[in-house]
Amino acid sequence: MSAVGGFFGAIGGFFREFGTAFAKGDIFVKLSALWLGAGYARRKQYIKALIMTALEAAVIVFTLTFAMQYVPKFGSLGTVVMERVFNMKTMKSEFNDYDNSFSILLFSLFSFVVWAAAIVIWMRNIVNVYRLQQKAEAGEHINTFREDMHSYIEEKFHITLLTLPVIGITVFTFIPILLLIFVAFTNYDQQHMPPSALFTWTGFSNFLSLFGGGLTTTFSYAFVRILGWTLVWAFFATFTTYIGGILLSVLLNSAKTRLPKLWRTLFIITIAVPQFVSLLLVRNFFSNGGIVNTICANIGLTGFLRDIGLVSTSYIPFLSAPGWAHVMIILINIWIGVPYQMLIATGVLMNLPSDQVESARVDGARPFQIFKSITMPYMLFVTGPALVTDFVKNINNFNVIYLLTEGVYTTTNQAMANSQAKEVDLLVTWLFRLTQDYYNYKMASAIGIIVFIICAVFTLFAFNRMIGNGREEDYQ
Numbered sequence: 001m002s003a004v005g006g007f008f009g010a011i012g013g014f015f016r017e018f019g020t021a022f023a024k025g026d027i028f029v030k031l032s033a034l035w036l037g038a039g040y041a042r043r044k045q046y047i048k049a050l051i052m053t054a055l056e057a058a059v060i061v062f063t064l065t066f067a068m069q070y071v072p073k074f075g076s077l078g079t080v081v082m083e084r085v086f087n088m089k090t091m092k093s094e095f096n097d098y099d100n101s102f103s104i105l106l107f108s109l110f111s112f113v114v115w116a117a118a119i120v121i122w123m124r125n126i127v128n129v130y131r132l133q134q135k136a137e138a139g140e141h142i143n144t145f146r147e148d149m150h151s152y153i154e155e156k157f158h159i160t161l162l163t164l165p166v167i168g169i170t171v172f173t174f175i176p177i178l179l180l181i182f183v184a185f186t187n188y189d190q191q192h193m194p195p196s197a198l199f200t201w202t203g204f205s206n207f208l209s210l211f212g213g214g215l216t217t218t219f220s221y222a223f224v225r226i227l228g229w230t231l232v233w234a235f236f237a238t239f240t241t242y243i244g245g246i247l248l249s250v251l252l253n254s255a256k257t258r259l260p261k262l263w264r265t266l267f268i269i270t271i272a273v274p275q276f277v278s279l280l281l282v283r284n285f286f287s288n289g290g291i292v293n294t295i296c297a298n299i300g301l302t303g304f305l306r307d308i309g310l311v312s313t314s315y316i317p318f319l320s321a322p323g324w325a326h327v328m329i330i331l332i333n334i335w336i337g338v339p340y341q342m343l344i345a346t347g348v349l350m351n352l353p354s355d356q357v358e359s360a361r362v363d364g365a366r367p368f369q370i371f372k373s374i375t376m377p378y379m380l381f382v383t384g385p386a387l388v389t390d391f392v393k394n395i396n397n398f399n400v401i402y403l404l405t406e407g408v409y410t411t412t413n414q415a416m417a418n419s420q421a422k423e424v425d426l427l428v429t430w431l432f433r434l435t436q437d438y439y440n441y442k443m444a445s446a447i448g449i450i451v452f453i454i455c456a457v458f459t460l461f462a463f464n465r466m467i468g469n470g471r472e473e474d475y476q
Contacts, residue, residue: 029130037053037056039133070111071108073108077101077104081197082095084096101188105182109178113178185202185206187199190438199442206442206446226421227450230427233330234395238390241340250349267338289315292316296315296316297315302316329401344383345383395451397428410422
């Protein structure tokens with residue numbers, strides 16, 4: 001959590017620096033609060049003064065011509081419903097000047113982000129012109145515009161490199177996340193679909209529905225079960241492939257294994273095949289009428305399982321019944337994920353401290369003891385961050401679940417069906433189905449926030465536990 005504390009500490013320092021600059025600055029520093037270029041003009045940095053003045057003018061024009069069309073309606077998300085009215089001038093039936101709730105929400109958020117950036121620039125500008133004042137009073141050299149620009153390809157080159165990525169993250173990541181959060185507090189669904197209808201704010205009603213406090217309990221029923229399966233899936237999908245990859249790599253690197261290059265090549269070939277191709281083929285193999293069921297029926301396995309009560313149909317429901325589908329999904333994921341983890345483990349094991357291994361052998365340690373006390377701790381230390389990333393990735397592993405079960409699995413649980421969910425869904429596939437098939441954006445957004453919180457909390461906790469222990473010296 002030290003990173004979070006450092007972040008808030010930096011913000012506090014920024015505000016303190018701004019307060020000091022504004023309080024102790026001269027009249028031109030204070031005038032810069034109204035005219036951004038005043039402080040620069042006083043120090044004869046006319047190009048900077050012109051740039052800041054143009055930026056200020058751009059924000060004002062943006063506010064008056066664009067933002068004010070949407071921000072005043074942000075509180076209600078629109079009140080004028082789309083309808084056709086007869087225009088006496090054109091003698092035609094035309095649409096009225098209606099409100100679009102989604103446009104109001106989106107462009108209001110965009111305006112808020114622009115204003116927030118403008119406030120930060122405004123505060124930073126006060127600090128910068130105060131520093132110029134201090135330099136002038138101390139008789140120090142004040143950089144020209146050319147010198148300042150040159151510094152951005154020298155000592156401040158990191159700022160130049162990060163500018164475009166930061167803008168891209170803000171526009172394509174930060175604003176969509178804000179939009180997701182705000183939609184979760186509305187009634188945006190198929191019955192309130194812009195532009196033909198309006199949606200509005202509903203507070204925490206969507207979250208109450210998820211946690212059992214709403215008018216209906218079907219969503220809470222489905223949410224608890226899908227959340228549990230998501231966490232179970234993420235755990236087994238991560239650690240089975242991780243341990244399997246390490247064991248396979250140790251086996252292939254063993255001196256007793258013959259033709260290790262051949263075996264390694266065969267496993268690498270499985271990685272080269274696109275995952276969606278493999279998953280679709282496997283789905284067809286294990287479907288109710290697939291080749292695996294045909295073989296099982298011919299050898300009598302299906303009949304045997306039916307006789308002992310494990311199945312009640314003429315086929316084995318590998319991917320079409322709860323329990324069976326859950327286990328099969330995990331097993332199929334092992335087959336898909338282990339070769340990739342094997343490659344990672346092979347690269348790490350090549351750098352395993354050989355002196356520690358030899359010392360352990362001299363002391364009489366058995367191969368299992370070496371694996372337990374040296375190999376695995378070293379693997380966890382080196383690949384710990386990747387392990388955390390894999391767990392978060394598996395929480396959001398859309399491909400495996402969707403491609404294996406779509407069109408094969410149909411729920412018979414009415415409560416799950418009422419929530420547009422299936423027992424094999426992860427939170428992310430449930431979210432996808434709610435948006436793409438049922439246009440229930442409000443509940444999908446609420447679920448998206450829950451997924452984000454789970455991933456963020458786990459990532460912060462795991463990284464601080466794994467990286468914050470300072471164990472680098474153990475493997476030097």
